[in-house]
Amino acid sequence: MPDDMEIESSLPRGTKRKADELAPLPAPRRIKALSxxxxxxxxxxxxxxxxxxxxxxxxxxxxxxxxxxxxxxxxxxxxxxxxxxxxxxxxxxxxxxxxxxxxxxxxxxxxxxxxxxxxxxxxxxxxxxxxxxxxxxxxxxxxxxxxxxxxxxxxxxxxxxxxxxxxxxxxxxxxxxxxxxxxxxxxxxxxxxxxxxxxxxxxxxxxxxxxxxxxxxxxxxxxxxxxxxxxxGVSVPMSAGTVDRIRQIHGSSVASELVNFKAENVRWGFKCQAWISNANYISKRTTLLLFINHRAVESATIKKAVEQTYATFLPKGGHPFIYLSLDIDPQRVDVNVHPTKREVHFLNEDEIIAIICDEMCDSLSKVDTSRSFMTQSLLTNPKVPLVTPMKQTIPGTPTTGDTSDRSSTKPTSKTATRKPYENNLVRTDASARKITSMLQPHPSRDGNADQDIDDMEYEYTKREPTPCRLTSIKDLRAEIRDAMHNELTDIISTHTFVGIVDEQKRIAAIQGGVKLFLVDYGMLFNEFFYQVGLTDFANFGSIRFNPPLPLHDLLKVAADQEKDNAGDAGDEVNWDEVVESVRDQLINRRELLMEYFSMEISAGGELCSLPLLIKGYTPSLAKLPPFLLRLGPYVDWENEKGCFQSFIRELACFYVPESLPLPRPQPPPTTIDENGEGKELVIEEDPGITLRRKQIRRAIEYVIFPACKARLVATKGLLRGVVEVANLKGLYRVFERC
Incomplete structure (x- = not known):
């Protein structure tokens, strides 16, 4: 540093100074009372x-x-x-x-x-x-x-x-x-x-x-x-009861699904009264009205415990309504801990919350086993009441007994009977006669159609589920929730399967409420299996091959198919190089595939297992070679989120039921022989296609559609694959004009 450089006395903050250059410290400030x-x-x-x-x-x-x-x-x-x-x-x-x-x-x-x-x-x-x-x-x-x-x-x-x-x-x-x-x-x-x-x-x-x-x-x-x-904005009369007050403030949808319970414990010195929503009510956020000794307070601990209790009764993303009034011995409560008295502290908080949550769980369990639904009566017996309660049945399980057993129900009084021209009734009884039973029997729909023709043997393990903590998977799940279409989700979750309309175009008919819809089940199932892949990520079952299948042979079959489909353009591609490249890529990433997707590939290049997305349905193994070949160019192996998303999309496409040719025409066509007499022309269908047709029909009606009903979050993109073809209310208006 030059000798003639001047140094300012007030150095900027952070500048190093020698001890002898430090300025004297200011005098300490005096303490004064505020005005x-x-x-x-x-x-x-x-x-x-x-x-x-x-x-x-x-x-x-x-x-x-x-x-x-x-x-x-x-x-x-x-x-x-x-x-x-x-x-x-x-x-x-x-x-x-x-x-x-x-x-x-x-x-x-x-x-x-x-x-x-x-x-x-x-x-x-x-x-x-x-x-x-x-x-x-x-x-x-x-x-x-x-x-x-x-x-x-x-x-x-x-x-x-x-x-x-x-x-x-x-x-x-x-x-x-x-x-x-x-x-x-x-x-x-x-x-x-x-x-x-x-x-x-x-x-x-x-x-x-x-x-x-x-x-x-x-x-x-x-x-x-x-x-x-x-x-x-708010108007509640003095004579209104608790349920009526909740109805006035929070709506009828909550008030009609409330359950009341009480709990008390002398040892911990508390009494509790609560009105809570049952499993039929679902909200986007938890509504907790918490009163302790009649004072409105907040408690993150109680809210978290209540939400954990409801987690076993509500679907993921669903939240309840709770009105909870606690009377605790005043000597156990300290109310003077917050300026606005918004929070209070009380003794034995964990024990009291545990008793309340146990009582809440018992109340919800009792209600969950006694739900009732409104069904349309059968037309074969006019003495049956127009609206009768229906017993709960497991989806996909055929009900036993003749439908005439319900005719023993006593007729209701005239005051309780609905008008005969009610046009909002929905057929939800699985034992009721379906429209497909009125059609002419088809040779491919013989008596074996309802038999279990799935030849898979299942082996159960005691492996504990692996929690997913990957941000990429959580983001993909969040994208599904953001794209949710509420009305279509309600239709799918409450639909009644009517029948398959076209196996070649993959179209099925379902009833939702009082409306009839045609659904592109290829598109619907693709989205369903994609969501299953995200939900069960790293916790898949496995379809094991015995003996294992060589990857090279499977990829070679797919390459030959692509070459034939490409025509002259296929000759410009070195397919042998493509096969080896995809094979090496899958072998190099076999640890990732095994850990996250239960897809086992040996070091020698043999496919030992595939992920199992749903029981009772086996995807077409004819689609296995193209599926494996597409894992090379169509999966983004360099980006974590893109890799998981593209792989699960390809897996969902593999699981979607394939398009089948239409059955042979009925009645069969005839030809004229040399004697001038008519001769029946018999068109035999391949036995393998016939068997596969039975498998797919059974899986669609009894396995995949019920699974969609229970788990699918219908997104806005599925609107392109759903068409409304009939509306009971609209038909009533048409008939009224006739």
């Missing part, structure tokens, strides 16, 4: 974080006051105007002067009273905090008072409504109860006011809060609306 105004605003900001928190405090105070009717009016999400009116016992005029001072309460006298507190509010901070960050006015009247009194507050003290007027409460006309009005919330904290996104979002939170207390507080009516708006 009371700053203290009050900090306390208010901790308790009142948003308009919904202010309303929560006011609602709880109103319920504590013995109110049976609460009316809430909101403007601009509660930031501009928030008013709650109740018909409780009111506030004495003598108490109005200290109403908004901090730590003034009628519910707590000594610290020991915290161990037995049984009310909502007890700290005396709600109104005090609101008065420091908003313009607050209170109108109240007790039963003994001859008039109502109105008082205005600012910074915890009485304030005049207008400059120059007295701050003392003024007598006015009013009904018994209390009305609290909060205006210009956070007017003196602009940073907090700017943090709110929109008024509609805050109003939605207010509706959610009012809905929670409307469900829980039986015997209290609730209403909530925007100021100047004729429509009411």
């Amino acid at each position: 009371q105004d700053v203290v009050n605003k900090i306390a208010a900001g901790e308790i009142i974080v948003a308009p919904v928190h202010a309303l929560k405090e006011l609602v709880e105070n109103a319920v504590d006051a013995g109110s049976t009717a609460l009316e809430v009016v909101v403007k601009d999400g509660g930031l501009k105007f928030l008013q709650i009116t109740d018909n409780g016992h009111g506030i004495d005029k003598e108490d109005l002067s200290i109403l908004c001072e901090r730590f003034t309460t009628s519910k707590l006298k000594a610290f020991e009273d915290l161990s037995s507190i049984g009310t909502y509010g007890f700290r005396g901070e709600a109104l005090a905090s609101i008065s420091h960050i908003a313009h607050l006015s209170v109108t109240t009247r007790t039963k003994e008072s001859s008039c109502a009194w109105r008082a205005h507050y600012a910074d915890g003290k009485l304030a005049s409504a207008k400059p120059g007027q007295s701050a003392e409460p003024k007598p006015i006309a009013g009904r018994p109860g209390t009305q609290i009005t909060v205006e210009d919330l956070f007017y003196n904290i602009p940073s907090r006011r700017r943090a709110f996104r929109s008024a509609s979002e805050e109003y939605a939170k207010i509706l959610e809060l009012v809905g929670k207390y409307a469900v829980h507080c039986s015997g209290v009516s609730f209403s909530c609306k925007k100021q100047g708006d004729s429509t009411i």
Whole structure:
């Protein structure tokens, strides 16, 4: 460094300096007490974080006051105007002067009273905090008072409504109860006011809060609306029961699928009452209304335990509705752990949650075994009621007994019988006569059609399932969920198989509700097997070959087929080189194929096993050579996600039932012999094709379609393969015009 270079005394931060060059440290700052105004605003900001928190405090105070009717009016999400009116016992005029001072309460006298507190509010901070960050006015009247009194507050003290007027409460006309009005919330904290996104979002939170207390507080009516708006966001009458309150707030779809249970334990000092949705109700997110000692709180532990309990009853991605009210011995609960009392701590939390979840599981299990469905009665016996309950049957299992056994059901009364022209009935009874039984018998559909002609022998192992933690597979599963088409998924999950229409074009007919659809089952099954590949990733069964098949021979067969199909262009490709390249590629990646897909390839190039995607159905081995050949150029072996996606797509294509030629015509054509007489021309079908036709028909009806019904998430791309051909309601309208 040059000697004449000047060094500045104030070096930038991070510059190295010698010890003797360090400037003297500044003197330590003195500790000072904050001004009371700053203290009050900090306390208010901790308790009142948003308009919904202010309303929560006011609602709880109103319920504590013995109110049976609460009316809430909101403007601009509660930031501009928030008013709650109740018909409780009111506030004495003598108490109005200290109403908004901090730590003034009628519910707590000594610290020991915290161990037995049984009310909502007890700290005396709600109104005090609101008065420091908003313009607050209170109108109240007790039963003994001859008039109502109105008082205005600012910074915890009485304030005049207008400059120059007295701050003392003024007598006015009013009904018994209390009305609290909060205006210009956070007017003196602009940073907090700017943090709110929109008024509609805050109003939605207010509706959610009012809905929670409307469900829980039986015997209290609730209403909530925007100021100047004729429509009411929440309206619950005082006489409504718990189920009716849930129906008003959360809809009939939830209320009609509720199960009630109770649990209690003297040792752990708690009682519990709950209304939960059964396995018939599925939502996109969990709705948990949790009340502990009648206070609305949140608990991530309870929510997680409840969701784990429902995991055995709901499909993946389905969530329940739970309203849970816990009464715990107040001495075991610490409610003073959160500024807004949103969280509470209580003793023996794990034991209490375990008892509740066990009772919940038992209640759901009882309901799950007694579901009933509505079915259309058979037309062969007019004495059978039009609508009868149907017993549960296992999908794909033929029901036993004659259909006439159901004629013993006693006719219902006239008041319980539906109208005879009901056009919303759906045939879901597997024992009912199908349309295919009315068609002329076909030689290929003889008495052996229903026999089990799957010649596979299954061997079961005790291998534990391997959890999938690969991000690429999780992303592929998420793509399926994002592309889900809800209406088509419902149709597939509730459909009734009608029959195969065309085996060559791979078209089948299914009934969904009161509609009839033609489905491209080739496209449908391709998507199904792809989803099975993602769901069962790294946990496949295996189809073993004994003896193993040489890869080179299989690839050579596929190469010869490709060469013949390509015509003259096929002569330009060195197919021997292609065969060797694909063979080497599969051998080099045999560890990956074995670990993730149960596809075993020996070091010598022999195929020992293939992944098993579904029991009861064997894919066509004639498609095996092309499948193996396509694994070379059509699988992205360099990218993890692309590799898994493309490989499973090829595997799904291999599993899709092949297109079969149409059966021989019926009746067979005739020719004229040399004597001029007619001679029947017999067209014999290959026995192998006949056997394969039986296998595919059985697998489609009894194996793959039932599996799609249980597992398939129908995506939007499948809409191209589904066509509606009949609608019962539309046919009724046509016949009505005739």
